[in-house]
Amino acid sequence: MKAKDLKKKYLEFFKKKGHSIIDSAPLIPEHDPTVLFTTAGMHPLVPFLMGQSHTLGTKLANVQKCMRTGDIEEVGDTTHNTFFEMLGNWSFGDYFKEEAIEFSFEFLTKVLKLPISHLAVTCFKGDKDAPKDEVSANKWRELGVAAERIAFLGKKDNWWGPAGETGPCGPDTEMFYWTGKGKPPQKFDSGDSKWVEIWNDVFMEYDKTKGGKFVPLKQKNVDTGLGVERVTAVLQGLDDIYLTELFWPIIKKVEELTGKKYNKEKKVMRIIADHIRAAVFILGDERGVVPSNLDQGYILRRFIRRVVRHFRSLGADVNKNKFTVILAELIIKIYEGEYRLLKEKKKFILSELEKEEGKFVLTLEKGLRKFNQMCSDKKIDSKEAFLLFQSYGFPIEMTQELAAEKKVKVDVKGFEKEYQKHQELSRVGAEKRFKGGLGDASVETTKLHTATHLLGEALRRVLKEDIRQRGSNITAERLRYDFNFDRKLTAEELEKVEKEVNKVIEKGIEVKREEMLLKEALESGARGEFGAKYPKKVSVYSIGNYSKEICMGPHVANTSELGHFKIKKEQSSSAGVRRIKAILE
Numbered sequence: 001m002k003a004k005d006l007k008k009k010y011l012e013f014f015k016k017k018g019h020s021i022i023d024s025a026p027l028i029p030e031h032d033p034t035v036l037f038t039t040a041g042m043h044p045l046v047p048f049l050m051g052q053s054h055t056l057g058t059k060l061a062n063v064q065k066c067m068r069t070g071d072i073e074e075v076g077d078t079t080h081n082t083f084f085e086m087l088g089n090w091s092f093g094d095y096f097k098e099e100a101i102e103f104s105f106e107f108l109t110k111v112l113k114l115p116i117s118h119l120a121v122t123c124f125k126g127d128k129d130a131p132k133d134e135v136s137a138n139k140w141r142e143l144g145v146a147a148e149r150i151a152f153l154g155k156k157d158n159w160w161g162p163a164g165e166t167g168p169c170g171p172d173t174e175m176f177y178w179t180g181k182g183k184p185p186q187k188f189d190s191g192d193s194k195w196v197e198i199w200n201d202v203f204m205e206y207d208k209t210k211g212g213k214f215v216p217l218k219q220k221n222v223d224t225g226l227g228v229e230r231v232t233a234v235l236q237g238l239d240d241i242y243l244t245e246l247f248w249p250i251i252k253k254v255e256e257l258t259g260k261k262y263n264k265e266k267k268v269m270r271i272i273a274d275h276i277r278a279a280v281f282i283l284g285d286e287r288g289v290v291p292s293n294l295d296q297g298y299i300l301r302r303f304i305r306r307v308v309r310h311f312r313s314l315g316a317d318v319n320k321n322k323f324t325v326i327l328a329e330l331i332i333k334i335y336e337g338e339y340r341l342l343k344e345k346k347k348f349i350l351s352e353l354e355k356e357e358g359k360f361v362l363t364l365e366k367g368l369r370k371f372n373q374m375c376s377d378k379k380i381d382s383k384e385a386f387l388l389f390q391s392y393g394f395p396i397e398m399t400q401e402l403a404a405e406k407k408v409k410v411d412v413k414g415f416e417k418e419y420q421k422h423q424e425l426s427r428v429g430a431e432k433r434f435k436g437g438l439g440d441a442s443v444e445t446t447k448l449h450t451a452t453h454l455l456g457e458a459l460r461r462v463l464k465e466d467i468r469q470r471g472s473n474i475t476a477e478r479l480r481y482d483f484n485f486d487r488k489l490t491a492e493e494l495e496k497v498e499k500e501v502n503k504v505i506e507k508g509i510e511v512k513r514e515e516m517l518l519k520e521a522l523e524s525g526a527r528g529e530f531g532a533k534y535p536k537k538v539s540v541y542s543i544g545n546y547s548k549e550i551c552m553g554p555h556v557a558n559t560s561e562l563g564h565f566k567i568k569k570e571q572s573s574s575a576g577v578r579r580i581k582a583i584l585e
Contacts, residue, residue, distance in 0.1 A: 001112070001235040003085075003228050003246055004338070007063050010087045010226070013107050019089055020056035023533040027065045027083075028287040028296055030472055030529070036296050037067035037282075041088030042202075042223040047552055048092050049168055049204060049221050055515050055537035058094040063087055063228070065281060065339075069299055075274045076267040078240040079196060082303070083278035085228035093219035097173075100201050100222045101139045104175060108199070112235060116144055118178040120188035120195055124159060124171030125152035129214040130206060133158075136173045148187040157190070160202040160223070168204040168217060175199040179239045198234060199226040242266075246334070247273045253330055257323060258314040268310045275303040276327045283349040284332075284342040286533070287471045290574050291356045304356045305393045308364070313398065318361050324353040360393065367392025371399070375408045382414025389419070444476040447562050447584055450511060450543070450555045451501065452479050454565070455582065456527070457547040458500035459483060462493060469529045470577050478568065478583045485578045489570050501565040508560035509544035513553065516540055526550050 001009075011021050025044035027037055038044060041064035048054045064086045074080035091100065108114045121140050126132030137150055152158075161169030178184035180194035188195065204221040206214040233241045242251055242262075250273040251262050262269050282288065282300045291301035304324055311323045328349055336343040367388060374384050380403060388394040396415050403410045452472055460467045463485065471482040489497075516524070518538050526540045528550040541555050542548045556562065564585040573579040 001232070003232040003244065006112075006228060006232055006235065007085070007087065007338075009111055010107070011061060011063070013111055014059075014061035014089050014103070017059075017103060019059040019061040020535070022056065022060050022062045022535050024062060024064045025533075026286040027067055027281060028285050028289065028471070030287070036069065036299060038064065039066055039068050040064070040223075040225055041066070041086050042090065042225075045090060045223075047554065049090075049219075049223065051093075051219050052553060054092060055539055056535050058092045059090065060092075061087075061089040065285075067278065067282070072302075076270050078242070079230055079233075081229055081241070081274050081278075083274070083281050087226040087228060087231075089222070089224050091222035093221065096220055096222060097133075097135050097201075097203050098139045100203070100224065101136060101173065102143070104199055104201055104224065105140075105143045108175065112231075114177060114234070118184050119145065120149040120151070120176045120178070120184075121145060122151045122153050122158050122174045122176070122190055124173075125154055127155060130159075130171060133171045133173070133203075136171070136201075136203075140173070146186075151188055151190050153190060160200075161204070162208045166208050166210055168206070168221070169208050169214070170203045170205040172200055172202040174201075177234050179234065196230060196234065198231050200224065242270050242273060247277075249330055249334060250276065250327055253327060254311075254314075257321065257326065258311065258316045260314050265314060268313060272307050272310050272327075275307050276324060277331050279303040279307070279324070279353065280328050280331045280342065280349055281339075283352055284339070284345045286341065286529075288345065288348070290352050301356060304353060305360045308357055308360050309393060309395065309398065312364070313401075318357075318364065322354050322357055324357045325350050328353050363392055367394055368402075371402060375403070375406050378407075379409045380411065382411045382418050385410055385412070385415040386418040386422070389415070390422070444584075445474050446554045447556055448474045448476075448479040449553070450559070451505075451562055451565055451582070451584055452481055453541065453543060453547050453549050453551070453555075454501045454504050454559070454562075455479070455481050455497070455580065456483070456549070457543075458497045458504075459485075459580075462496045462500060463489075468527075470573070471529075478581055481580050481582070482573045482577050483580075484576060486576050488572070489578065494567050494570055498565060498567050504543070504546055505559045505562045505565060507544075508558055509546060510558055511555050512542045513555070514540045514542070518550075521550055524548065 015021055025038055029035060029038050029043060041062060042049065054060065066086045067083050069082060072082055075082060089103065109116055123136045124133040132152065140150055141147065158172055158174065160172050161167065174197050176195040177198050178194060179196050202223040204223060205217055207217050208214055229241045229246060232244045232246065236244060238244060241247065251269050254269050254272055255262060279300055282296065289296045289300060291297055291304060307324055308318055312318045316323065332342045332346055370392065371388060374380050380399065385396060385399050388399050389396060396412060400410050400412065452474065456469055467483050467485065470484055473480040515537060518534050518536055521538050521540050526548045528534060534550055538550045539552060540548060541551050541553065543559060562584055565582060566585055567580055567582045569581040571579050
């Protein structure tokens with residue numbers, strides 16, 4: 001079965017089970033400072049998992065674009081990706097453990113026709129915070145899964161969340177499929193890599209408090225995730241996701257461009273295929289960013305440069321061809337039927353790849369000159385090796401390879417210590433980013449969310465009518481708002497915008513939420529974010545007669561709650577897009 005058929009069958013199955021099918025949310029999340037990318041299907045649904053009602057009901061399903069940068073170093077084996085597609089189904093206070101497990105089992109064994117003889121599961125073994133999950137285990141036994149195929153594991157393996165320090169969390173049950181040759185062992189060993197995890201059902205039944213207590217949630221939710229790439233490989237009897245139709249055309253093209261064979265260069269070719277696909281989807285996102293040294297742009301830059309480096313390591317002449325562009329055209333062709341936006345943004349995607357590849361090829365040459373200078377001492381110390389890595393993008397393997405040609409020694413152990421220090425600083429930075437918790441809905445972020453609506457309307461009134469939101473990011477401290485405009489704003493214009501927002505705040509206008517069909521919402525004058533996909537039924541927030549927008553929320557009840565609005569910075573975000581950062585005092 002091909003990946004397209006798997007996705008189609010999944011959505012059809014859950015539609016029959018009463019689920020509303022929603023579009024994939026953008027890869028770059030809105031209003032969530034805790035993560036750089038959408039890491040799972042549940043990510044954009046946090047307000048509804050927390051109790052807000054969804055316009056399409058209590059049961060949803062979709063195919064979600066996801067990105068996990070924590071797996072960058074894992075890429076190169078048979079199962080890991082940075083970008084991937086996740087099939088998910090959700091229950092917001094509707095069905096719970098038994099029904100969710102029945103759905104999973106029916107889909108795997110009846111629709112996908114996977115033999116029960118090759119399935120195994122894990123359940124939460126219980127601890128001081130929550131009891132052993134016998135409900136899930138009993139349901140699996142009732143469905144015919146042998147006791148030897150059910151393993152009970154701790155929080156590390158069978159507990160989800162919270163994403164930050166507090167919030168919804170709970171036990172999960174994971175499904176595994178035997179990919180080894182011959183008959184599967186009678187007893188399930190979760191440490192055996194031939195058992196590949198294919199699906200995860202998360203049962204959010206607790207709220208972790210600031211004091212570290214786990215309090216039962218009033219609304220118990222189900223959140224599931226099934227990886228398209230892994231399950232496609234399983235259905236095709238493959239133990240390597242890169243042999244599926246999702247990657248093989250890319251690998252074949254790499255073989256053609258380098259003259260090397262996949263079976264001799266598996267790890268490098270897998271990294272190239274994964275990273276270029278991830279780069280195409282970041283650039284082709286609704287909120288697509290460009291390569292930079294910050295946040296999502298930095299990850300994008302890292303992907304592109306790693307692709308170029310690896311092409312060079314395979315002996316390709318990086319000065320001669322734009323390899324990223326050649327592969328991107330192929331990827332767009334593979335996915336354009338399902339993701340129309342990739343086709344629409346093709347020119348932008350290819351242009352940005354070409355620019356970044358060209359920049360790195362020049363950096364690469366500078367790095368080689370620096371390397372040659374270092375070689376005069378017949379040794380490269382740890383700091384020099386790290387400089388080549390950090391400033392010129394040279395992986396230690398490349399430095400070693402070049403040094404071996406010149407019979408120069410490299411302090412690899414010292415480099416690893418420098419690298420660990422760098423990783424530790426990055427980790428601390430990442431922890432600071434995650435501290436707020438996923439989908440932070442504090443009083444501060446709620447106020448700033450409403451202020452963002454006022455800012456958008458004020459910009460339209462002060463500058464021009466056709467200004468549209470091109471992205472936003474809200475923390476408890478500040479709002480960031482991107483909008484289409486082709487020049488820097490003057491000090492007078494910024495002052496006018498600020499005064500306009502404060503005038504509305506001082507009037508104390510009521511903020512009202514309504515649910516309506518998308519067509520009705522647009523006809524009523526409600527504005528939406530540029531490029532965003534909305535369900536058939538949406539939430540519309542009106543601030544008196546001043547502003548009317550399609551939005552998931554949350555918002556204050558009255559503008560008088562906001563305080564004083566102040567713009568702190570106005571700058572360029574990308575070509576034709578400006579960015580404002582503002583606070584409430």
